[in-house]
Amino acid sequence: MIELNRIRTDRATVIASLEKRGLVNVATQVEVISTLDMERRATQSRLDDLSAMLNKLSKEIGEQLHKQVDAAVLHAKKQEISSLKEAFKQLSKELKEYESSLLEKLYQLPNHPHATVPVGESAAENEIFYETPMLPSIGQDNLAHWDLIKKYDLVDFELGNKVTGAGFPLYKGKGARLQRALINFFLDNALQAGYVEIQPPIVVNEASAYATGQLPDKEGQMYHIPGEGLYLIPTAEVPITNIYRDCIIPETSLPIKHAGYTPCFRREAGSWGAHVRGLNRLHQFDKVELVQICHPDHSYAQLEEMLAYVRGLIEQLELPYRVLKLCSGDLGFCAAMTYDIEVYSVAQDKWLEVSSISNFETFQSNRLSLRYKDKNRKSHLLHTLNGSALALPRILAALLELNQTTAAIRIPKVLQDYTKFDQIN
Incomplete structure (x- = not known):
């Protein structure tokens, strides 16, 4: 606010x-x-x-x-x-x-764009901050991830639909193990980078949803539990940030850095067509989220640090990627500045967003009443930041497509200690 x-x-x-x-x-x-x-x-x-x-x-x-x-x-x-x-x-x-x-x-008012945010009306005017120099090309026999999933029996969309509905995949066998390996890989890296792990609730009350800006802006995208006043979370950002609602943080405790894994839920109303096929867009998906609470003087340095960290994860997975600096017309409601990271889908020949890294400045902390006191005991609003590190479905899709051979799917070396297997066949 x-x-x-x-x-x-x-x-x-x-x-x-x-x-x-x-x-x-x-x-x-x-x-x-x-x-x-x-x-x-x-x-x-x-x-x-x-x-x-x-x-x-x-x-x-x-x-x-x-x-x-x-x-x-x-x-x-x-x-x-x-x-x-x-x-x-x-x-x-x-x-x-x-x-x-x-x-x-x-x-009803969104956040101010930071002065350095490029002015533009839509995603077409986002600024390409970085792009992998040489993109891999697809071979004639290469398959899209939805065909690889079916071939190796990794995810069952029909069973997910039977149990719940469309957009709720059921991972199984090596697909489930690879999913778990990615989660643990992301969490372990976050801990090494100084983040404190949180395992938060996956439902929040209305006050929490308002405090981080999901309500009233994204009400139509959230799953609501009638009669309880509760919402399924769209990201771990919501419960983790709300830990500090109505708090005054000692200046010496800053920055606060948390990482948390949760399932995430989004209605994605009106999403149809080829662009949502397979793992491209789901109603339920897994994600590891980073949250930082910073002194206002340091938040943009922390934003760049967070960006470098998430880029490092993707580079360890050896995925081709690019970084976009979002223009003013494509910024999220709460964000003052956002970097999007997209991985390249070889078989689909398209970019898939896997992370948004944002500085909200005081927009959330004003709603949260989240402050610190300076040396003169005067209180000031803090800055909040968050970033996906990372959202799993599209990472998994890109990994499968990039690492396929005619006989198997190779597992990136950095994941093999987690999966306990080096290929899917």
């Missing part, structure tokens, strides 16, 4: 920044927020004045009770207090309504 003080002090800059995202009617939205904020503050001021008057009158009555004061005067003062209390009650109700409306409008 954008800090309200930024709208108060530099409304024009806020509007100009958000317009880079290609949003329409931003000026109107910001004006509505400014008006609500002024009305809320005016109401709060009137409440403060009423409270002072009530305290004064109550004190006067208390003093007069110890004296022989005219009963009519005392009654008049009590009547005045009664009237003021009724006005106070009404103003308190109005204040809550202003606060609720203001929060609702603030929730």
Whole structure:
């Protein structure tokens, strides 16, 4: 959530920044927020004045009770207090309504793009930050991963559909073992890089979903449990970041670095066609997520560190990849800056996104009320970051396609200690 003080002090800059995202009617939205904020503050001021008057009158009555004061005067003062209390009650109700409306409008605004984010309207204008120089070419007999999966009996989509529905794959045999090997490989690397492992719940309450920006922006993409007020998580970012909701972190404890493996759930409503075939897009998938909570002065250095770390994982797996710096029109709702990492699918001749690495600056921490205190004991909002390290389905798809031979699928050397086999045949 954008800090309200930024709208108060530099409304024009806020509007100009958000317009880079290609949003329409931003000026109107910001004006509505400014008006609500002024009305809320005016109401709060009137409440403060009423409270002072009530305290004064109550004190006067208390003093007069110890004296022989005219009963009519005392009654008049009590009547005045009664009237003021009724006005106070009404103003308190109005204040809550202003606060609720203001929060609702603030929730609708996305984050500011960082000044270095390229301006653009869509993914076509994302900046290629890095690309593997020589991409492998597919042989005539090479198969796409969905055919390899069927050939070697690694994933059963039909059984997953039978048990749950489309988009819920059932991994089995060496497919399940390779999946588990990747998870452990990613977690072990994260621990070596200084991340503390968390195994969080895979359902969260509404407050947690609002705090990290999934609600109200991505409500249609989340699986909701009716009657419980709970949501299946789209990523471990949500429960891990919410560990620190309503917290003040000692400056000496920063940065906080966590890694967590969870299944992830996304409805992906309206996703049809060849681009979702096989493992390309699923309703349930596994992912190891990185979360960092940083001092504002250091968050962009940490973002670059996180990017280098995730690139290192892909390079260990020997997968061709590229890094994109997302343009303003393709940024996620909460992000100030995002790098996407895509691996190359040899058989499909296309790039598959496997990681998004983002700095949210204070957007989430403002919702979370997540702060630190400086040396002068003044509190400030922290910066939050997260990145996939990594999302498994497309990594698995790219690994299978790249490492296939006519008789088997080779297992990358770095995974063999985890799989306990060096090929699938």
